[in-house]
Amino acid sequence: MSAPTTDAPFLTEPDADAADLASATRQTSVYVYEAPLRIWHWVNAAAILVLCLTGYLIGSPPPTMIIDEATHQFVFGYIRFAHFAAGWVLVVGFLGRIYWAIFGNHHARQLFYLPIFNGRWWKEVWFEIKWYLFLERAPKKYVGHNPLAQLAMFFFITLGVSFMIVTGLALYSEGLGQDSTLYKMFGWVFTMVGGNSHVVHTIHHLGMWWIIIFMIIHIYVAIREDIMSRQSIVSTMISGHRTFKDDRPD
Amino acid sequence: MSQIETFYDVMRRQGITRRSFLKYCSLTASALGLGPAFVPKIAHAMETKPRTPVIWVNGLECTCCSESFIRGSHPLAKDVVLSMISLDYSHTLMAAAGHAAEAALEDTIEKYKGNYILAVEGNPPLNEDGMYCIVGGKPFVEQLRHAAKDAKAVISWGACASYGCVQAAKPNPTQATPVHKVITDKPIIKVPGCPPIAEVMTGVITYMLTFDRLPELDRQGRPAMFYGQRIHDKCYRRPHFDAGQFVEQWDDENARKGYCLYKVGCKGPTTYNACSTVRWNEGTSFPIQSGHGCIGCSEDGFWDQGSFYDRVTDLTQFGVEANADQVGMAAAGVVGGGVALHAAVSALKAAQKKSQDTVSQSEEV
Known part of the structure; x- marks a missing residue:
C-alpha cells in the first residue's frame, strides 16, 4: 500500500472544505x-478494435472500388x-500477458484461474450478481477484479481470446501453406471441426461476436462501477492505483 | 503366379507408339510435381513392373468419378490405365455382367491376394443393415469389406467415398458412410472432388506404380501433391481479390470483366484441390474461369456448409436460417439493450438513494 496522501497541499486550497480534507487524509490507494x-x-x-473492424470487412468486403488496374490496387489486401498485423500484436501481447502473470504481482494472475473450490469466492460471485440485479443496497470493495468480473474475464478474454488466437493462427497458416511450421502447429484445428476450413472461418466469425459482446458489457460495467462502486475502476487501468472512496471495512 | 503384363506391354499391344508413351511419362511427371529426372524413372517402372491390378467397386454414387476418369486429357489414360482396370472388375466399364462379373471379382481377389488396389467409388449406406445399396443381391457394404480384406491399399475416389457427399448430407437417412469409417485396417488415399480431376486420378495410380508406395498424404489423407494448396492460392482472379474488386451481382459489369467471385460465395479460399492449376477437360477451364464460384466439392461435408452463393453462410445449428453475423448482431443487440436498460435502472436507483440520503440527513439535522 502506498502512503496516504499528505494533507499539506490542501491547506491552502480554497476549494477544499474540512470534510474534503478529512476524506483526503483517509483515502488510501493500492497499486x-x-x-x-x-x-x-x-x-x-x-x-481487438482493429481485428473486429477488419475481420467484419473480410467476411463482408466493402463495395468494389475500381481505382486502378488490379495490379496497382491493394484495397482488400491492406484490410x-x-x-493479420493486429492479430500478431494480439498474439505477442497475450504471450507477454502470460509471462507477466508468472512474473508480475499476484493481481496479474487473476485472469488465468478461477478459485472454483473456494466457497467464499462463490458467495462473493452471488453477492455481485445480486448487486447487479439491484438486490443489494451497497457494493463491496475489491482491490483486484470482483469475483463476477473475474469470472467474466476468464470466459470472455482468457478463453475467448485464446480461442480466437488458435482459430486465427490456423486460418493464417493456411495462407502460409501446409508445409509451414505454423500449419504443423495449428493444423489440428481443421481436424477437430471435421476437416472443412469453412467451418473454422464460421466459428472464428462467431468468436468475434463473443468478443464484441464482451466489449459492450466491459465498457458499460467499467463506467458504471467507476460511478457507483466504492473504488476507482477506469483510472486504475491508467495509473495502476486502486483508490477507495470511503474507509468503511469490507 | 503367371507373369503379369507390364503397363508398357499393354500400351504397345494397344498400338501406342513409344513416342506417345514417353510423352505420357513426362506429362505425368509434371502433373506429380516431379522434375525431368523422374521421367525415365516413370518410364522404367512402366516398362518393367507388372501392372497393378485394380478392383473398382461402386457403392452409392453417380458415376461422375468414372466419367471424369475416362476423360483423362491424355489418350493413354483411358486407353491403357482404364482398359487394364476394366480387365479386372468395374461395373461401369467391364464387359462381363451378372454372375460372370461377380465371378471375375472373386477371381481377381483370389489371384492377386494382398497385391491389388481397391478403388472405391461411392460409399456404403449402413442404415437398415446396408439395404439401401445392393450389389449382386447383397448389401454393398459386405462387398466392400470382402474386397478390402485382401487389398494392398484402398483409393477413395471422389467426395462420396472420401467424405459422404450428397447422400451423407443432413439428415443422411440411409446413413451413408465414407469408406475410411468402414475400412479401418488398410492404408486409404482420399481423392475427393465431385468428381476428382481425371489427371489427378491417373496421377495417383501412376505414382503408386512408379514408386511402389502411397503418395505423400496430407492431414486428411489426400495426396499432398494435388490437394496441398487451395483453389484460391493459385486462382488467376486472385489479383482482383487483393485489389478488392468483386463480382457484386451475377449480371453486373464486374462479372463480365472477370472479377473475383468471393462475395458471391466462391469457396476457393477454403477448398484444397488442383482445379486452378491442372484445370479440367484437357486443361481447358475450371469453374471460376467459366464465371461461377467454386462450390468446394472436394471438401468434407460441402453440402452442409450453407449456400454456394454466400460468403458468410447460414448456420444450421440454430434451427433458423441465420449466418454468424445475424446471430452475433442479434446477441449483441440483446446485450446492448440489456445494458441500456440496466443503465437506466441504475440511474433511477442512484437518484432514489440520493433523495433518501438527503431526507435522512435533513431528519438528522
Missing part, C-alpha cells in the same frame, strides 16, 4: 496493475494485412 499489464490492456484493446 494493483503494474505498467506492463496496463500497457497490455490498452494495446490489446486497440488490437487483410491490418487484420
